[in-house]
Every structure is written in C-alpha cells, then in structure tokens.
Amino acid sequence: AQRVTQPEKLLSVFKGAPVELKCNYSYSGSPELFWYVQYSRQRLQLLLRHISRESIKGFTADLNKGETSFHLKKPFAQEEDSAMYYCALSHFSGNTGKLIFGQGTTLQVKP
Amino acid sequence: DAGVIQSPRHEVTEMGQEVTLRCKPISGHNSLFWYRQTMMRGLELLIYFNNNVPIDDSGMPEDRFSAKMPNASFSTLKIQPSEPRDSAVYFCASRQPFRTGGYTGELFFGEGSRLTVL
Numbered sequence: 260a261q262r263v264t265q266p267e268k269l270l271s272v273f274k275g276a277p278v279e280l281k282c283n284y285s286y287s288g289s290p291e292l293f294w295y296v297q298y299s300r301q302r303l304q305l306l307l308r309h310i311s312r313e314s315i316k317g318f319t320a321d322l323n324k325g326e327t328s329f330h331l332k333k334p335f336a337q338e339e340d341s342a343m344y345y346c347a348l349s350h351f352s353g354n355t356g357k358l359i360f361g362q363g364t365t366l367q368v369k370p
Numbered sequence: 371d372a373g374v375i376q377s378p379r380h381e382v383t384e385m386g387q388e389v390t391l392r393c394k395p396i397s398g399h400n401s402l403f404w405y406r407q408t409m410m411r412g413l414e415l416l417i418y419f420n421n422n423v424p425i426d427d428s429g430m431p432e433d434r435f436s437a438k439m440p441n442a443s444f445s446t447l448k449i450q451p452s453e454p455r456d457s458a459v460y461f462c463a464s465r466q467p468f469r470t471g472g473y474t475g476e477l478f479f480g481e482g483s484r485l486t487v488l
Contacts, residue, residue, distance in 0.1 A: 265412075295477075302373070303413075303461065303479040345413060355401060355420040355468050358477055362412030 261286050261350045263361035271367040272336050280331040280364050282320075282346030291349040292329040293358070294320055298342045306331075306344070316340070336368045376462050376480035384488050388450040391483045394443055395464030403477065404437055404447050407459040416460075419445065420468075452487045459484050 262285040272278055284290055294306040307315045309322045309329060320331045329346060346361040375394040383389055395402050403418040417427040419439045427437070434453070439445040449456055463477040 302481055303463075305476045308476075352425070355425060357403070357415055357418050357426060359415060360405070360413035362410075 261348055261359050263346050263348050263359055265344075265346055265361035265364045267364045268362070269365045269367065271369065273369050274338055275335050278331075278333045278336045278340070278366065278368075280344050280346075280366065282329045282331065282361060284327050284329060284346075284348050286327075286348055286350070288351070290322070290324075290329075291351075292320075292322060293347040293349070294318070294329075294331050295345045295347055295360070296342050297345070303345070336366075338368045338370060341366055341368045374462055374464050374478055374480035376460075376483050378483055379481065380484045380486075382486045382488065383452055385453055386451040387487075388448065389452045389456075389485060389487075391447040391460050391462075391485070393445045393447070393462030393480060395445070395462070396466075396478055397443070398466060399464035399478070400442070400467045401465040402439060402445050403463040403465075404445070405461040405463065407461060407482070413461070416447070449485075452485075454487045457485055457487050 264283045266281055292309045295303050296306045297303045318331055318333045320329050322329050343363050343365050345363045348359045349356050377392045401420050404416040405413045406416055407413050416429045417437045418425055422439045435449055437447045459482045461479050461482045463479045465475045465477050
C-alpha cells in the first residue's frame with residue numbers, strides 16, 4: 260500500500276541551525292515525491308518536487324530509493340521558515356493520479 | 371484567477387445536523403480533490419474527481435459522507451448526520467489536466483472550511 264510517514268509532529272530549532280524534516284514512503288512503483296508547506300494564515304502550497312532537483316528558499320530534498328526517504332533539508336533555518344510541512348507521494352492510476360500526504364511536521368524556528 | 375474558492379470558511383453546527391461544504395476549482399483544471407486535516411492524521415484524501423467523475427472515494431469515512439461534482443466548476447461535500455468526530459478543516463484542491471508520461475501537476479488548495487460539530 261502507498262504510505263507516507265513523517266515521524267516528527269514538531270521540530271523546534273534556533274535561527275541559523277540546520278534543519279532536517281524526515282519523510283519516508285512506501286510505494287511499489289517509481290515514486291514521485293513532493294514537499295508542500297502551509298504558512299500561518301496561508302494556503303497549502305507546493306514547496307518543491309523531487310524531479311526538479313531544485314532548491315527553493317534554501318530547502319533541498321533528495322530522493323533516496325534505497326532508504327525510501329525524501330528528507331527536507333536547509334543548512335541555516337530562518338524565522339520565516341516556521342510553518343507546517345507536508346511530504347506527499349503521487350500515486351498514478353490510468354490517466355490521472357492522487358496525492359497522498361503524510362501527517363505533517365510543524366517547524367518552529369526560534370529567534 | 372482567484373484560486374480555489376471554498377465556502378463556508380467556518381461552520382459551527384450541532385450533532386445530527388446536515389453540513390454542506392462547497393468548492394469552486396480553478397478554471398481549466400479537471401481534477402478536484404477533497405482532503406480532511408486533523409492534528410492526529412494530518413491530511414487525509416477523502417475523494418477525488420477527474421473530469422467530474424469520482425475516481426477514488428476509498429477515503430470517505432462512512433456513508434454519512436457524500437460528494438458530488440455536477441459540473442466542472444462546482445463540487446460539494448456533504449455530511450449527514452454530522453458527528454463531533456467530524457470536526458476538522460476540510461480542504462478542496464484542483465489540478466490542471468494530467469499529461470500522460472509527464473509528472474504529476476501541482477495541486478492548488480483552497481483556504482479550507484473549518485468545521486466544528488458540537
């Protein structure tokens with residue numbers, strides 16, 4: 260079965276410290292993975308997708324198929340990074356697909 | 371485009387009452403998703419539609435929940451009768467047509483409907 264696991268509900272770090280938000284997945288096919296972010300009083304929005312191999316707002320995420328992980332990292336956290344982060348897995352079916360989300364991790368960056 | 375529009379933003383009702391949540395997807399998007407957000411379970415997919423047809427409703431909790439998409443610009447999620455455990459934030463999201471062989475497109479979310487059942 261397809262599943263996304265984010266083991267930490269809350270991650271609290273000080274400004275300038277490195278951040279790693281963990282995500283593990285279970286999927287029988289070739290996975291397509293995403294990170295979505297929800298800032299306070301804003302809509303849930305796409306942060307980055309693994310196929311783009313891009314860095315957004317200093318965040319990166321590498322797909323590790325051996326460990327079935329897609330951890331989100333940033334070397335130096337900023338206060339404005341405080342938000343709820345969701346890891347998501349795309350499950351294809353015919354000509355469409357659904358997005359399965361993890362439980363979410365709240366990142367709190369303290370001054 | 372104003373994005374995905376949901377109504378109401380907040381709903382407080384009593385147990386046993388019928389609740390109807392509404393969603394207007396982004397024009398031109400052909401997939402629509404209903405999610406429920408709770409602290410314990412995060413974002414759960416309830417149901418999704420492709421070209422107005424329900425594709426997967428395996429996440430709908432029970433028969434008290436139903437969803438419709440009568441046309442490309444409107445969808446409803448109905449709970450009848452509502453129970454306190456249904457209290458959550460319900461999100462609607464839409465996506466542009468999926469390209470076979472390409473990557474899954476980005477989901478655009480509404481602001482959510484916060485439901486409280488007393």
